Amino acid sequence: MGDSNHHVNLHVSKFEAPAKLKTLSFALIAIGLVTFLVGLMKNQDRLWTSYLVAFFFFSAMAVSGLFWIAINSVAKAGWSVTIRRYAEATTSFIPAILIGGLIMLVGFKHLYPWANPEVIAGSPVIAAKTGYLNAGFFVVRLFIFAVGCMIFRWILVGNSLKQDQTGDDSLTLKSVPPAVGFIVFFALAFSFFSVDLLMSLLPTWYSTIFGVYTFAGMFQAGMAFLAIVIILMRRHGFVKGYVTVEHQHDVVKYLKGFSIFWAYIAFSQFMLIWYANIPEETEYYIMRAQGGWMSISLILLVFRFVVPFLALLPRGAKRTDNHVIAVSILVLAMQYLDIYWMVYPNFFDGHVTFGFWEVGIFAGFAGLFLLTIMSFWSKHSLVPLKDPRIHEAINHHVAY
Known part of the structure; x- marks a missing residue:
């Protein structure tokens, strides 16, 4: 009887983007383009640092959707079928990773010290790393990451959309091998992506778990x-x-779990470097413990871990809409701040700088991200109705 009541109001509407939301997207893109063009003429240093932060933020958001699709496919999870299309929509931004990455090459020498021959000549430590840190190999790795993600998206999201048309149950199982392949590819390629774009900003420093740290924040x-x-x-x-609300509950459990995982990796990285006290390693944290950066470091600890963890601990908190939205917005803000914290101390010693350039460039990427998502939803059903596991998703109940 419970099931029949549960099924009474099954309904999916066609998504049509509100005119105001479309206008907002185009306005944000316009703001980003104007900021970018003014930055090229007036302030390339701030332009490229703000570009890197926003580019990495939205690239990670897009890839996180594909990773979520892949792990659910490998786990043969039925509960998540009806919310899969939301994650698929974020992957629409993946082609922009390739385009955005190529644009970033224009500001290459403004960002990466190892791209400057004089810096290499003056530092034996950096010179020893030029086998990996060189422009040609950097571009190849960036290309492999972006194109690889595009290919896996084409297969995984493509199979999902094809099933909407054909109703072919076998497509669900056919997605498992490429999903396994993507997880293996992602583990390596996202680590390289993070190391190349963020860690190599300070080429004398290194951390063996930097890729895991950025993955935890991304997810x-x-x-x-x-x-x-x-x-x-x-x-x-x-x-x-x-x-x-059952689907919401389980997604928020992921959110709480990765708040803990991020803190665990962040602590592991810091503790090992602090304990070893090797100059090449400690410089990273010394830079982030001076001036205004110490405040940012503490803000991340409190608002990226402590607050989300405590706020999402009770069962009821995970099922209260406004509460979840507030915590989620906080986490997204902290993800931006975390990337900012990884980038800016390398360029602005001791003082925190934030303003027009950061807001304008972020607005441009946000508008493009919003537009790609709305475009995807308007073209496809919001629920994969012909997935063979859809009944499992409809009857999903969280017991704990």
């Missing part, structure tokens, strides 16, 4: 975004019965 932020989308879709009546 925590991805789950925060997914939680917000689930709530908004339910609130505005686009999906009834297919997406429930």
Whole structure:
């Protein structure tokens, strides 16, 4: 009887982007383009640092959606079928990783000391790393990451969309091998992507778990975004019965879990470097313990870990819409701040700088991200109705 009541109001509306949201997207893109062009003429140093932070933020958001699709496919998870399309939408931004990466090459020498022959000549430590840190190999790795993600997206999201048309159940199982392949590819390629774009800003420093650190932050932020989308879709009546508070509950458990995982990796990286006290390693944290950067370091500890962890601990908190939205927005803000914290101390010693350039460039990327997501939803069903595991998702209940 419970099941039949649960199925009474099953309904999926076609998504049509509100005119105001489309206008906002184009306005944000315009702001970003104007900021970029003015920056090229007036202040390339601030332009490229703000560009790098925003580019990495949205690239990580897009790839986190693909990773989430892959792990659910490998786990043969049925509960997540009805919310899969939200994660698939974020992957629409993946082609922009290739384009954005190529644009970033224009500001290459403004960002990376190892791209400057004089710096290499003056530092034996950096000179010893030129086998890896050189422009040609950097471009190859960036290309492999972007194109690899595009290919896996084409297969995994493509199979999902094809199933909407054909109803072919076998497509669900056919997605498992490429999903396994993507997870292996992602583990290596995202680590290289993080090391190349962020860690090599300070080429004398290194951390063996830097890729894991950036992955933890990426996935925590991805789950925060997914939680917000689930709530908004339910609130505005686009999906009834297919997406429930039960799905929200499980996604928020991911969010809480990765808040802990991020803190664990952050502590592990810091503690080992502090304990070993090797000059080449400690310089990274010394830079982030001076001036205003110490405040940012403490803000990250409190608002990226302590607050989300405590705020999402009770069962009821995971099922309260406004509470989840507030915590998720906080996590997304901390993801931006974390990337900012990894980038800016390398350029602005001791003082925190934030303003027009950072806001303008971020606005441009945000507008493009929003536009790609809305375009995807408007072209495809918000729920993969012909997935063979959809009944498992409809009847999903969280027991703990």
